[in-house]
Amino acid sequence: MKPTTAYQFIFLAVVLLLTQYRCTTCSSSKSFSDNEKTLTADTNRVLMDDVLSEKLQQYCSLWLNSWEKGLKTDSFMLVSNYTLPLSTDWEEFDISEKDFSDYRDKIYYSPNGSYALDLYSYSLILDKKGAEIHAELDVDIQIYVIDIAHHQRHPILFLGPTASIDDGCWLSDSTVVLVGWESCDDCPKEAYRPNVCKVNVFTGETVEYQYDAAFSHYNNDFLKQKFPDIIFDD
Numbered sequence: 001m002k003p004t005t006a007y008q009f010i011f012l013a014v015v016l017l018l019t020q021y022r023c024t025t026c027s028s029s030k031s032f033s034d035n036e037k038t039l040t041a042d043t044n045r046v047l048m049d050d051v052l053s054e055k056l057q058q059y060c061s062l063w064l065n066s067w068e069k070g071l072k073t074d075s076f077m078l079v080s081n082y083t084l085p086l087s088t089d090w091e092e093f094d095i096s097e098k099d100f101s102d103y104r105d106k107i108y109y110s111p112n113g114s115y116a117l118d119l120y121s122y123s124l125i126l127d128k129k130g131a132e133i134h135a136e137l138d139v140d141i142q143i144y145v146i147d148i149a150h151h152q153r154h155p156i157l158f159l160g161p162t163a164s165i166d167d168g169c170w171l172s173d174s175t176v177v178l179v180g181w182e183s184c185d186d187c188p189k190e191a192y193r194p195n196v197c198k199v200n201v202f203t204g205e206t207v208e209y210q211y212d213a214a215f216s217h218y219n220n221d222f223l224k225q226k227f228p229d230i231i232f233d234d
């Protein structure tokens with residue numbers, strides 16, 4: 001091979017490699033949806049989209065402010081996408097039942113009114129004592145979706161004592177937002193990290209965001225703030 005031809009071949013090879021690198025980089029940068037924002041160009045961290053952020057500020061502001069110094073929605077990072085193993089069995093259930101009367105004002109209806117999100121009936125154990133309502137908290141939490149018209153419900157999430165769901169709201173007629181915390185496994189000391197989950201209640205598709213800081217204690221007074229008329233027996 002002549003020297004000139006060899007140099008031309010090397011030059012062309014370098015150009016092709018650079019072109020391939022640029023295309024790969026472009027493709028990678030478009031792997032996130034248009035309404036998601038990356039923190040910096042050299043990381044894969046993604047912030048929650050504006051719609052979710054606005055919904056949290058509108059419906060879960062009490063929860064955001066129940067944490068030390070308050071939480072900022074632009075400090076939640078996308079950590080995982082997964083599918084919850086939802087039960088396909090719906091159990092008979094009617095919100096007009098007497099045993100559920102103390103929880104009817106504590107469920108969240110979907111925008112079309114067909115479904116309701118029940119966060120508290122499993123873990124918030126209420127006891128009426130005269131004019132007073134006392135409560136104890138179960139260490140476990142189970143979240144239900146209620147089908148109003150068909151008088152049935154099914155669980156979408158169960159949590160043990162190392163995590164909590166404190167509040168939530170509907171993002172659409174099929175998707176709910178759940179806010180809470182979980183123990184920080186990779187922290188050097190005992191700590192708790194706030195998180196936000198966006199869950200499709202029919203398919204189980206879940207997008208989870210975690211706060212970029214952990215706290216030495218969780219917001220254990222949140223339910224006392226949310227339900228000031230209830231006396232919590234510690």
